[in-house]
Amino acid sequence: DIQMTQSPASLSASLGETVTIECRASEDIYSNLAWYQQKPGNSPQLLIYDANNLADGVPSRFSGSGSGTQCSLKINSLQSEDVANYFCQQYNNYPNTFGAGTKLELK
Amino acid sequence: EVQLVESGGGLVQPGRSLKLSCLASGFTFSNYGMNWIRQAPGKGLEWIASINNNSSFIYYADTVKGRFTISRDNAKNTLYLQMTSLRSEDTALYYCARHFRMAITHNWFAYWGQGTLVTVSS
Numbered sequence: 001d002i003q004m005t006q007s008p009a010s011l012s013a014s015l016g017e018t019v020t021i022e023c024r025a026s027e028d029i030y031s032n033l034a035w036y037q038q039k040p041g042n043s044p045q046l047l048i049y050d051a052n053n054l055a056d057g058v059p060s061r062f063s064g065s066g067s068g069t070q071c072s073l074k075i076n077s078l079q080s081e082d083v084a085n086y087f088c089q090q091y092n093n094y095p096n097t098f099g100a101g102t103k104l105e106l107k
Numbered sequence: 108e109v110q111l112v113e114s115g116g117g118l119v120q121p122g123r124s125l126k127l128s129c130l131a132s133g134f135t136f137s138n139y140g141m142n143w144i145r146q147a148p149g150k151g152l153e154w155i156a157s158i159n160n161n162s163s164f165i166y167y168a169d170t171v172k173g174r175f176t177i178s179r180d181n182a183k184n185t186l187y188l189q190m191t192s193l194r195s196e197d198t199a200l201y202y203c204a205r206h207f208r209m210a211i212t213h214n215w216f217a218y219w220g221q222g223t224l225v226t227v228s229s
Contacts, residue, residue, distance in 0.1 A: 032213055034215040034216070036152075036216075042221075043202055043219040043220065043221050043222055044152065044202075044216075044219055045219070046215065046216065046217055046218075049207065049215045049217075050215075055217070087151065087152055089152070089154075089215065089216070091212075091213055091214055091215050092213065094157070094166045094212075095154060095166070095168050095169070096154040096157075097154070098151055098152040098153070098154070099151070100151050101151045101152075
């Protein structure tokens with residue numbers, strides 16, 4: 001199975017800051033990676049697919065990059081509504097696997 | 108608007124069975140692969156099963172293989188998860204999710220339901 005190592009586990013940042021979350025795969029997943037945002041009490045919502053494509057309706061301050069074994073999610077100009085848990089997911093192989101998540105809080 | 112509504116969760120004793128349902132609307136159900144993903148309380152996400160549009164391809168996580176069965180009824184726009192031999196570690200919020208496109212491989216979870224809670228306890 002492909003292991004997804006996500007870092008950091010938690011992150012505290014100020015409004016307007018830029019934050020980056022990393023995801024490392026245990027083997028090459030090409031660009032078969034998605035990022036999801038899960039706000040407290042809600043189901044996950046798709047942010048990014050194919051490593052760098054923004055899902056419909058997602059603000060442009062979110063962006064994804066990388067391929068192979070290393071991908072990242074960047075949030076520019078952090079807003080209060082971005083407080084959430086963020087998960088990466090590889091879909092290159094079954095079983096599809098998720099990173100353990102990053103909890104983003106406001107400083 | 109795509110809607111996925113899960114039901115069937117509840118409190119069940121270890122070793123017993125439970126069947127979850129996911130009613131889909133807002134899209135042509137028979138054109139898309141569907142999935143079950145779970146989240147234990149306060150924990151991360153775990154994919155557990157996928158089924159393609161016509162039930163000809165099915166995948167399971169090792170943690171549920173042999174105990175859980177994913178199925179679908181395209182006439183009823185409904186996805187199912189039959190769970191048997193339940194264990195305490197199966198306690199989780201179970202989400203139904205739709206793939207972005209028809210293919211079951213190299214595909215992400217574009218739409219999620221709100222989940223149904225399964226608690227396995229004596």
